[in-house]
Amino acid sequence: MAATPAVELAPNVWRIPTFANDLVNTFAFVDDDGQVTLVDSGYRRAPRRILAALEHIGAGPRDVTRIIATHAHNDHIGGLARMRGRTGATVAIHERDAAYVREGKGPVVDRTTLGGRLVRRAPKSAPTEVDEELYDGQVLEFGGGVRVIHTPGHTPGHVALLHEPTGILITGDSIWNMFGRRTWPLKLRCTDIAMTKQTAHVLGELDYKLAAFTHGPEIRDDAREAVRGFLRVKGGAQ
Ligand SMILES: [Zn+2]
Ligand SMILES: [Zn+2]
Incomplete structure (x- = not known):
């Protein structure tokens, strides 16, 4: 049976799985006037x-x-150039990841690991124009207000997003939720592993009802407690 094309998280807020088993997700916010804002565009083949x-x-x-x-990782912007081309939409990313998108370069990988020293950069994606550079604390005017939470470490410009009207937090790659458990993202994907863990603690302090993940299905019940529990047990610098 084909996977569900879109999962409703709240009225006019959808999760779009772009890979089997909810392993990679895009999100869509539909405004009253029918305009749609997408969060992430998956791998190169995700646009279909x-x-x-x-x-x-x-x-x-x-x-x-x-x-x-x-x-600016390729599982989040791999499909961006094509989606921009098909839709004519503007593209926004945090100011510290914008150059990676424009230049089509993968963010650097943490050199404290052997893998990081060997690989040096995460895989690149097709260069894409960036129309808007985001900053921490900015409230974006779609869906009734989405707050940008700068959580650097995974990449320099990584952000989580908080949809204030519905209490939905999109964690981005600060925390994964694949195969029924919360984990840190793969070390080989992080620009700074220690900083990834440190800044994820911000997500424990926010107010939200549902935790949505770019990797893995959402948590609808006691989401904040689940995130806080993970942070408590798995640590990282507080
Ligand atoms: Zn990533
Ligand atoms: Zn990712």
Whole structure:
């Protein structure tokens, strides 16, 4: 059976799985006037699934006016150039990851690990224009207000997003939730492993009801406690 093209998290807020088993997710916010904002665009081949999911929720490519990227890894911006081309949407990413997108370069990888020294950079994606550079604390005007939470470490410009009207937190890659358990992201993907763990603690202090993950399904019940529990047990610098 085919996977569900889109999962409703709240009225007009959707998770779009772009890979099997909810392993990689895009999010869509639909405004009252029908304009759609996407968060992340998956791997290079994800746009086909994203466009099918949009059709499923009654939106066309031209309804997408804005694409936000949580950070510049290829599982989040691999499909960005194509989605921008198909939709004509503007592209926004935190100011510290913007150059990676424009230049089509992968963010550097933590050199304290052998893998990081060997690989040096995360895989690159096609260069894409960035129209807007985001900053910490900014409240974006879609979906009734989405707050940018700068959580650097995984990449320099990594952000989580808090949808204040519904109490949905999109953790980005600060914390993963694949295969039924919370984990830190792969070390080989982090620019600074220690900083990833340190800044994730911000997510324990925010107020939200549902935790949505770019990797893995959402937590609908006692989400904040689940995140806080993970942070307490798995630590990192406080
Ligand atoms: Zn990542
Ligand atoms: Zn990722």
